[in-house]
Amino acid sequence: MTYSHTLTLKTHYPWTSSPLVSSAPMxxxxxSPLAAAVSRAGGLGFLGIGTDTSTFLSLLNEAIATFQASPIPNTPGDILPVGVGFICWGxxxxxALSVMQSSPLKPAAAWLFAPRETKDLVAWTEEIRKASSGKTKIWVQVGTVTMALDVAKRCKPDVLVIQGSDAGGHGLAQSSSIITLLPECADALAREQFGDIPLxxxxxxxxxxxxxxxxxxxxxxVCLGTRFLASPEAAISEGYRNAVIQTKDGGVNTARTTVYDQLRGTVGWPETYNGRGVLNQSFRDHxxxxxxxxxxKLYVDATKLGDQGWGSNGRMTTYAGTGVGLIQSVMPAADIVKEVLTESRGVLARAASKL
Amino acid sequence: MTYSHTLTLKTHYPWTSSPLVSSAPMxxxxxSPLAAAVSRAGGLGFLGIGTDTSTFLSLLNEAIATFQASPIPNTPGDILPVGVGFICWGxxxxxALSVMQSSPLKPAAAWLFAPRETKDLVAWTEEIRKASSGKTKIWVQVGTVTMALDVAKRCKPDVLVIQGSDAGGHGLAQSSSIITLLPECADALAREQFGDIPLxxxxxxxxxxxxxxxxxxxxxxVCLGTRFLASPEAAISEGYRNAVIQTKDGGVNTARTTVYDQLRGTVGWPETYNGRGVLNQSFRDHxxxxxxxxxxKLYVDATKLGDQGWGSNGRMTTYAGTGVGLIQSVMPAADIVKEVLTESRGVLARAASKL
Structure with a gap:
């Protein structure tokens, strides 16, 4: 974190606190409920458009209505203070462009993830910048140093999201955690004169x-996904939310796998991706x-069980990261943003006092 | 890190700096060259006895000779200022006890790793404490929250080493990185009244x-393994050291696997373990x-190639963690300890100045 990075983020998202806390475009x-709550609390919330761009207009319009009814102070008039996330292969x-062009407010950021090839990201980046007159900043998610450098060179993104192996949901089947991935990316980007891109x-x-x-x-x-699953604003069933709260020892009770994609029919991901979820009966049977x-067949049967279908003995998919074991209770998204920021300052101040 | 943890470590290892930097018992x-250099620089070096206890006496005597020739100030007279690491299943x-009992100096710590069952750790812990009159402090390495709690209850170790998935060499095949494992262990231990054990x-x-x-x-x-491979004191060939320096993008160019154990005949590990090493031709062929x-057969042929046998196109095993991509050069072990400490203070102070 350098002063120039902080300044860049504060300029692009003037309503946000430093360091930036964002919510994943799950x-x-x-x-809109989750993304708006996060942004209103001084973070940057993302709408998860994912692979189904036909949902973009309604998700966007819902967010626009929310902020038109009650704007966040310090938001530029033509900016919607949430971002939008696309899974580029799908x-x-x-x-996306036609929705963006006709929108009265431009999303503050577009988060691009999992293209078939890096060159697809170049098209997404350039066209979104054009369609939003540069108002929508480009976030690109990567999971390797090679991809970070490649994206930096070819897309000149406004932000690189560095995703480590502990993440819930989809990501690279093979990667390190942010413990080594983040500093290795930072060093490699700095060496190649891309040190000005906030990570x-x-x-x-x-x-x-x-x-x-x-x-x-x-x-x-940072961007948090799993933690926000345990907020009332996350659009998930109680069964899913309960499974998040109940799962402990996240490193052994979650795994990276493609089995949940197979069961749910969410296929088409590039071969190098899979998803991390809580181990359940489907996983063990697989x-x-x-x-x-x-x-x-058993999965489809379980979909009829309602909230009972989740959990370690259930079959419904609980995508979650290894951090799931740290989550003890459901908390409003705004409180999560504030607690994370306050706690980080306390942890830092205590450590610094010992220097 | 609390004040009481710092005090405990400083009391047990009075020559060390805070926070404690240790080197892995690889x-x-x-x-002795690596372990002694780390301890002389204010860290805590470990001798890697591993599975072959018949090497213990000579490794220990070499370290004793070093410190008798040139003691570290502030070391209690009957303590050898390095630790010893055992792979308990083997x-x-x-x-181990007969060597320990007859030794004029007791190792400052015994690091216990990978038992067949937790109950074996109880025997190791109790007997080593007895053989050393409590002078040898017990470090137990764990990779899950469940095991951290189990070991805390049954062994009351002096230290718990929390190993995340990025680690090089052997560890659990399935775990989270320290990003979530460490705080989840800390919380769970504190809840069960084991918050006084330094992690x-x-x-x-x-x-x-x-x-x-x-x-x-x-x-x-912290404990560093991979970083110390790039020190002249690590007892490895130039081929191994060069492979460490050359490997970049550590998350994708290393992997957790049992193939290197198969090739090297280092079998007998409990089923839940494997090892992380740099991808090479053996891995790809497997x-x-x-x-x-x-x-x-091809591996055995490659052992005759000398330093040429290592690297991405070689077949010799380069155990290393995902952090391998961060290592740019070979540096004396003492300088590594000092650089890590100095850099950490700078990073912390800079972040704190922004609060």
Whole structure:
């Protein structure tokens, strides 16, 4: 975190606190209630458009209505103070652009993730900048040093989101955690004259300790996904939320796998990706060699169980990161943002007092 | 890191700086030159006895001779200012005890790792305490919250080493990184009244940024393994050391696997363990389905190539953590200890100045 990074983020998102706390653009989960609550608390919330660009207009309009009814002070008039996240291999760029062009307010940021190839990101970056007259800042999520450098060179993004292996939901099947990925990216980018791009750490950050650690590693801010699952604003069932609260020892009770994609039919991800979720009966049956057909049948049956379908003995998918074990209770998203910031300052001040 | 943890460590190892920087008991690699250099620089070096307890006496005597020739000021007269590390599933407790009992100086710490069952740790802990009249403090390495609690209850160790998934060499096949594992262990231990046990973070810590991050997460110190491979004191070939320096993007160019154990015949590890090493031709051939027999034959041939046998296109094993990509050059072990401490203070002070 350098002063220039802090200044860049504060200039682009003037309503936000430093360091920046953002919420992940979780597909189907992060809609206007979550994104707006995070931004209103001084963070930057993201809407999860994901692969289905046909949801973009309604998600955007809902957020616009919220902020038109009650704007955040310090927001430039033509900026919507939330970002929008696209899963590039599945999302439709021209549909995204037409929504963006006709929107009265431009999203503060577009988060681009999981393209088939880096060159697709170049098109997304350039076209979104054009469609928003540069008002929508470009965030690109990467999981390796090579990709960070490649994206920096080809897209000149406004932010790089550095995702480590602890992250919940989708990410690279093979990567390090942010403990080494973040500083290695920071060093490599600085060596290649890209040190001015702010880095946002994600993957395993749940509280103020994680935020403070990310700052030590060179991040200018963080993105939390799993933690916000335990907020009332996350659009998930009680079963999912309960599973998040109940899961402990997150390193052994979650795993990276493609089995949940198979069961849910969310296929099409590039081969290098999978998703981290809480171990459940579907996972164990898969590991024991049950056929995909049989496992899927049991999964479909479980969808009829309502909230009982989740949890370690259930079959419904609980995407969550290894930090799930740190989450003890449900808390409003705004309180999460504030608690994470306050705790990080306390942790830092206590450590500094011993220097 | 609390004041009482710092005090405990400073009382047990009075020659050390705070926060504590230690070097891993890497089997075959961490002998007296490395361990002594780390301790002389204000850290705590460990000798890697590993699974072969018959090496204990000579490794210990070499270290004793070093410190008898040139003691560290502030070391209690009957304490050897280095620790010793045992891989419990393979090491022989009674042999370890007879060496320990007859030794004129007792190692400052015994690091216990990878037992077949936790109850074996109880025997190791109690017997070593008895054999050393409590002078040898007990460090137990764990990789899950469950094991941290179990060990705390049954062994009451002096230190818990919390190993995350980024670590090089052996560790749990399935775990989180220290980003979530450390705070989840800290919280769970505190809830069960074991908050007085200092936690040492390991797995992906390479420099002062990693140390500072570990402190934010609740550690009182750190252990570095991979970083010390790039010191002249590590007992490895130039080929190994060069591979460490050359490997970049540590999250994708290392992997957790059992293939290197198969090739080297280092078998007997409990099923839940594997080791992280740099991807090489043996790994790729294994992934492409080459038989173990054929791969082993090629490995044995490669052992005759000398330093050329290492590296991405080689077949010799380069155990290393994901932090390998952060290592740019070879540096004396003492300078590593000092640089890590100095850098961590700078990182912390800079962040604190922005509060």
């Amino acid at each position: 597909r189907l989960i992060a809609a 999302a439709n760029l021209s549909m 946002i750490a994600t993957g395993g950050i749940v509280d103020g300790r994680g935020l403070a650690a990310a700052l030590m590693l060179g991040a200018s801010g 590991e024991s060699g049950m056929s995909e057909e049989e496992n899927k | 089997r075959l690699i961490a002998a 090491a022989n407790l009674s042999m 040492i973070a390991t797995g992906g810590i390479v420099d002062g940024r990693g140390l500072a991050a570990a402190l934010m997460l609740g550690a009182s110190g 992934e492409s389905g080459m038989s173990e027999e054929e791969n082993k």
